[in-house]
Amino acid sequence: MSEPTREQTERYDIQQDGDDIIVKQAAESMAADLGFEESATAEIGIVAVELASNVLKHADSGEIALSHLTDGDRKGVRIESFDVGPGIANVDAAFEDGASTAGSLGGGLGAVNRLMHRLTVTAPGEPDFGTKVVADRWKRKPASATSPCPLSFGAASRPAANETVNGDSFVIKRWDEQALVGVIDGLGHGADAHEASMAATEYVETHYDSRMEAIFDGTERACRGTRGVVMALARFDWDAESVTFATVGNINYKLTDDTDLTVVPRRGVVGSNGPDPKVTHSEWRPGDRLVLFSDGVDSHWELPPARSMADESATVTARRLLDQHSKPHDDATVLVVSGRVDDQSD
Numbered sequence: 001m002s003e004p005t006r007e008q009t010e011r012y013d014i015q016q017d018g019d020d021i022i023v024k025q026a027a028e029s030m031a032a033d034l035g036f037e038e039s040a041t042a043e044i045g046i047v048a049v050e051l052a053s054n055v056l057k058h059a060d061s062g063e064i065a066l067s068h069l070t071d072g073d074r075k076g077v078r079i080e081s082f083d084v085g086p087g088i089a090n091v092d093a094a095f096e097d098g099a100s101t102a103g104s105l106g107g108g109l110g111a112v113n114r115l116m117h118r119l120t121v122t123a124p125g126e127p128d129f130g131t132k133v134v135a136d137r138w139k140r141k142p143a144s145a146t147s148p149c150p151l152s153f154g155a156a157s158r159p160a161a162n163e164t165v166n167g168d169s170f171v172i173k174r175w176d177e178q179a180l181v182g183v184i185d186g187l188g189h190g191a192d193a194h195e196a197s198m199a200a201t202e203y204v205e206t207h208y209d210s211r212m213e214a215i216f217d218g219t220e221r222a223c224r225g226t227r228g229v230v231m232a233l234a235r236f237d238w239d240a241e242s243v244t245f246a247t248v249g250n251i252n253y254k255l256t257d258d259t260d261l262t263v264v265p266r267r268g269v270v271g272s273n274g275p276d277p278k279v280t281h282s283e284w285r286p287g288d289r290l291v292l293f294s295d296g297v298d299s300h301w302e303l304p305p306a307r308s309m310a311d312e313s314a315t316v317t318a319r320r321l322l323d324q325h326s327k328p329h330d331d332a333t334v335l336v337v338s339g340r341v342d343d344q345s346d
Contacts (some may be wrong), residue, residue, distance in 0.1 A: 004071035004136070006078070012052075015083075020052035023064045027079060030066055034075050036139050043115045044077055044137055050112055051081040051133055059085030059130045069136060076117075076138035083130020088303045095224040104289040109133070113221045114203060117210050140209070144176055150238050150286060150339060153181060153275060155317030156322040159334040160189040160296070167193025168294050168333040169201040171233070173208040180208045181335055182233035183251050186226070187269065189331045196226035198270065204233070212246040212279045223271025231270050234291055236337070243284040246277035250319060252293050254303040259288040289338040291321065296332030300324045314338050 010030070014295040027048035048064065055062035062083045069076040097112045113119050123131060153174075155271050159166040167186040173179065184200045186193030203222040207215050211234060223229055230249020236242075248266045250292040255261055264278035291303060301324075312320075314336040326332035 003075075004069040004076065004078075004216070006067045006069055008068040009064045010199055012064045012066070013061070014052050014055040014064055017056070020049050023048045023052045023066070027066055027077065029112040030068060031077050031137075032140060034068065034077065036077075036137075040139070044079070047112050047115050047135055047137070048079055050108070051079055051135070054109075054131075054133075055081055055083055059083035060132065069138075071138075071227065074138050074141075076136055077115075077154070079133075079135045079137075081131075081133045083129050083132070095221045110224070113218055114206065117207060118214055119218065119221065125215070141176075147177055147239060149174060149177075151179060151181065151236060151285060152338050153179065153336070154313060154318040155333065155335040156315070156318040158322065158326070158331070160330050160332075161328045163190055163331070165191055165194040166330040166331050167197055168296065169197040170333055170335050171201060171204050171208070172335070173205060175209065177237060177239040178209075179236045180204075180233060181236075181292070181337055182231060183292040183294055183331070183333050183335050184229050184231045185249070185251060185296075186229050192227050193331065196223055196229050199223050200229045200231060200270065201250065204231075212244060212250055213276060216248065216274075216277050217248060220270050220274055226271055228269040228271030228274070230268075230294075234290060234292070234337070238284075241284055242281060243290075244279060244281050246279045248274050248277050250295050251297065252297070252299050254291045254293075254301075256287065256289045256303060257284075259290070260285070261288070261290065280344065286339050289336070291317075291337075292335045293321070293325075294333045296327050296330035297322065297334060298327060 024045045028041050028045040033045045052064050065080040067078040069078050112135050116137045118136040120134045153172045155170045157168050167189040169184045171182040184197050186196035199222045200219045203219045230251055232247035232251035236246040245263055248268050248270050261282045264281040266275050266277055268274035318334045318336045322334045
């Protein structure tokens with residue numbers, strides 16, 4: 001991935017209370033000038049306050065740089081903070097919710113991670129070198145779908161027996177000629193697993209159009225302080241007739257026999273220093289069908305040929321598979337992607 005171009009950079013010294021408000025106003029002004037929506041502009045201002053406040057809290061002084069970014073036809077804002085001093089002693093802890101700096105509007109670096117599309121943090125490495133944070137936010141293009149979606153999406157999920165909350169979750173996001181789907185499983189079950197899966201789901205749903213590697217990287221940070229999750233994501237582009245797939249952990253899958261989808265599994269847990277996913281790109285044909293399911297669903301079954309399920313919607317298929325193959329002692333989720341049918345019951 002190429003580095004975006006900086007068209008303009010403004011620098012602000014952070015030395016005393018009130019400097020964070022100046023940076024906030026400057027960041028919001030830059031975002032507004034670039035055409036960001038009002039809500040996105042406000043979120044960029046929150047990030048500017050959070051990073052400037054971190055400088056004062058952890059290093060007494062430093063600098064904030066605001067840059068106008070371009071990458072092809074994309075426009076964005078970059079906020080960089082530089083500490084002069086010891087910097088943030090425990091970067092991992094700073095990503096946990098509730099670790100916000102005193103008087104700031106965010107939730108520590110966790111809020112920065114959720115509100116921006118890309119975040120990198122360089123921890124202190126030398127006595128006179130503090131923490132460097134680089135946060136990018138891109139302006140989303142207006143919806144511009146030119147062809148109807150040829151896919152049907154369906155999911156079914158339930159908690160383990162005797163549990164009131166579900167530690168599993170799923171994502172289905174559609175835009176333009178693309179869709180992102182995924183199954184997320186918080187480790188174990190119960191309230192702690194639910195907390196982890198919700199943290200991951202929130203991040204994925206608000207960063208659905210980012211690169212796969214960036215989504216996993218951000219979800220890793222979003223799940224710090226939780227049990228962590230295992231996760232599989234698939235992005236479909238029906239104009240290009242392609243699917244991009246990435247996974248970390250034991251989310252299972254089944255495909256129709258002739259589907260040309262390559263999956264490279266990676267062991268690990270997202271949120272617990274998990275590995276980078278292996279991202280693969282494959283052809284996706286109109287008759288293909290994909291089923292993703294958590295380990296609360298038994299894997300010893302065969303997916304029938306697509307033609308035998310032609311009259312069954314993706315939602316009905318997901319519910320049927322969950323009823324037939326789920327294990328009562330664990331959370332269970334099934335997500336199905338298939339070609340559309342004329343009469344859907346969902």
